[in-house]
Amino acid sequence: MVISEKFKETRMNGATVGFTDDDGKGEYDIKDVPHAMRLSTSGTFIHGNYWGADSIFGSANTSHGCVGLNDAKGANDPNQPGAWFFDNSLIGDVVIVKNSPDKTIKPDNGLNGWNMDWEQWKAGSEV
Numbered sequence: 001m002v003i004s005e006k007f008k009e010t011r012m013n014g015a016t017v018g019f020t021d022d023d024g025k026g027e028y029d030i031k032d033v034p035h036a037m038r039l040s041t042s043g044t045f046i047h048g049n050y051w052g053a054d055s056i057f058g059s060a061n062t063s064h065g066c067v068g069l070n071d072a073k074g075a076n077d078p079n080q081p082g083a084w085f086f087d088n089s090l091i092g093d094v095v096i097v098k099n100s101p102d103k104t105i106k107p108d109n110g111l112n113g114w115n116m117d118w119e120q121w122k123a124g125s126e127v
Contacts, residue, residue: 001039002111034075035086048082
């Protein structure tokens, strides 16, 4: 996946990507997600996470599709992994997600055209 946007801090609401509870409200609504970098137009981000226990990172799937990095509330602690990744990443950087059972992201879901082989890419330019 390719980073297409960066936000030092942003709001994430499950209702915007179809995760709703019985009342139609978002399953989550976090007003201050730190160090968020968009990976898809459908709502996949790599971002800091201050609300999860340190022991979950790399060992438990507790996400709704995002990639979480340990971080601090307020997005102001430069010593956190989320802050480091944010500060050392650029829009256009490729993020490779390993050990996930998900399929390769579709080329038209964000800046992910690099997932096409050359013949597909050339055929698309003729349209």
